[in-house]
Amino acid sequence: MSLRLQLFKGCLLLATLTVLYNEFLIYYVTLYYCSYPKEPVKNEGTVDAMILADTHLLGSRNGHWFDKLRREWQMYRSFQTANTYFSPEAVFFLGDIFDEGKWCPPEEFQYYVKRFNDLFYVKNETKRYALAGNHDIGFHYAVTPYLLERFQSAYKSKSVKRVKLKGLDFVLINSMAFHQDGCFLCKEAEQRLDKLSAKLKCEGKDCVRPILMSHFPLFRDSDEMCDELDEASSEEKFHRFKEKWDVISNASTRLLLDKVGPRGIFTGHTHNGCTTDHGGGVTEWTVSSFSWRNRKNPAFLLARFSNSSISVSKCMLPDENTVINIYLLLLAAVVLALLRYPFYHYYVNYVRVRRKTCVFRNNVDFNLPTNGFV
Numbered sequence: 001m002s003l004r005l006q007l008f009k010g011c012l013l014l015a016t017l018t019v020l021y022n023e024f025l026i027y028y029v030t031l032y033y034c035s036y037p038k039e040p041v042k043n044e045g046t047v048d049a050m051i052l053a054d055t056h057l058l059g060s061r062n063g064h065w066f067d068k069l070r071r072e073w074q075m076y077r078s079f080q081t082a083n084t085y086f087s088p089e090a091v092f093f094l095g096d097i098f099d100e101g102k103w104c105p106p107e108e109f110q111y112y113v114k115r116f117n118d119l120f121y122v123k124n125e126t127k128r129y130a131l132a133g134n135h136d137i138g139f140h141y142a143v144t145p146y147l148l149e150r151f152q153s154a155y156k157s158k159s160v161k162r163v164k165l166k167g168l169d170f171v172l173i174n175s176m177a178f179h180q181d182g183c184f185l186c187k188e189a190e191q192r193l194d195k196l197s198a199k200l201k202c203e204g205k206d207c208v209r210p211i212l213m214s215h216f217p218l219f220r221d222s223d224e225m226c227d228e229l230d231e232a233s234s235e236e237k238f239h240r241f242k243e244k245w246d247v248i249s250n251a252s253t254r255l256l257l258d259k260v261g262p263r264g265i266f267t268g269h270t271h272n273g274c275t276t277d278h279g280g281g282v283t284e285w286t287v288s289s290f291s292w293r294n295r296k297n298p299a300f301l302l303a304r305f306s307n308s309s310i311s312v313s314k315c316m317l318p319d320e321n322t323v324i325n326i327y328l329l330l331l332a333a334v335v336l337a338l339l340r341y342p343f344y345h346y347y348v349n350y351v352r353v354r355r356k357t358c359v360f361r362n363n364v365d366f367n368l369p370t371n372g373f374v
């Protein structure tokens with residue numbers, strides 16, 4: 001086999017192995033180190049859930065087709081690998097499933113829903129819940145009955161929805177419906193909240209309070225106190241949140257805490273991870289974006305709920321810098337191999353010529369006259 005062919009085959013093999021690792025195996029290797037919390041121990045009364053936020057599936061207006069293809073492949077592989085490893089009983093999508101759900105025409109919305117189902121399919125026994133985000137139906141000022149209705153019918157969601165899993169209560173809300181301004185959206189949400197609050201009321205030791213899920217985080221000033229692997233950048237952390245835009249208003253936060261009385265809260269929207277203490281043992285987990293379009297190190301949560309505790313593990317997904325560095329190493333190896341070829345070729349020729357010259361000299365020396373000496 002010629003040297004040129006050998007080099008070509010070597011480069012092709014290296015490239016194939018690199019792509020296989022970066023685009024497929026890396027998800028198994030990375031998620032291998034993640035697991036459900038050890039406590040409480042899994043039993044018939046516990047619920048294992050996967051919680052993710054802000055997938056922002058691209059539509060027809062924003063983003064390059066390659067960006068869309070790559071991000072969807074990354075999310076598909078991550079989600080399906082997690083599904084294989086962790087077999088959650090429930091998966092919660094905390095809103096902003098689509099990037100252009102607020103603009104897209106009906107046909108495109110249907111296509112969006114189909115793509116969502118293709119990318120994030122789950123086993124029959126797994127329950128899947130989706131909350132509305134501002135990119136799915138628009139911010140409060142832009143929500144129309146049509147946009148609301150099409151999202152709600154696609155995902156069987158409501159402005160306030162109670163979900164019961166193994167006797168544990170989960171309350172899923174539409175964050176855009178909590179401006180308390182009497183609009184069609186907020187009025188209905190408050191009525192539902194009142195009704196639900198009456199049903200959830202319980203007192204005494206045996207009372208198991210619900211878990212609240214929302215797209216917008218509950219009110220907080222900023223991400224300044226967050227201390228997470230996937231937290232906001234140092235500049236972003238000090239950005240002051242705007243009520244009803246970045247976070248639920250202070251007044252609606254108090255309303256929700258009062259009426260729902262949650263023991264734990266899960267939110268999204270900021271694209272950055274954070275844990276907030278609301279006092280009285282109530283913790284809020286803000287889940288960072290699941291898309292590499294929004295951050296280089298996306299994450300999701302694995303949670304185990306029991307009637308006495310909420311335990312959470314954070315699973316970090318492959319860092320895009322690592323993937324890029326591996327591809328750069330491949331490129332460097334191929335360039336070195338290609339550069340080496342002419343040098344090596346020159347060296348082989350040089351050695352061959354030298355050898356011939358030596359043989360010729362030896363032959364000449366061997367035949368020199370001996371001047372009679374033996």
Ligand SMILES: [Zn+2]
Binds near residue numbers: 096133134135269270
């Ligand atoms: Zn959002």
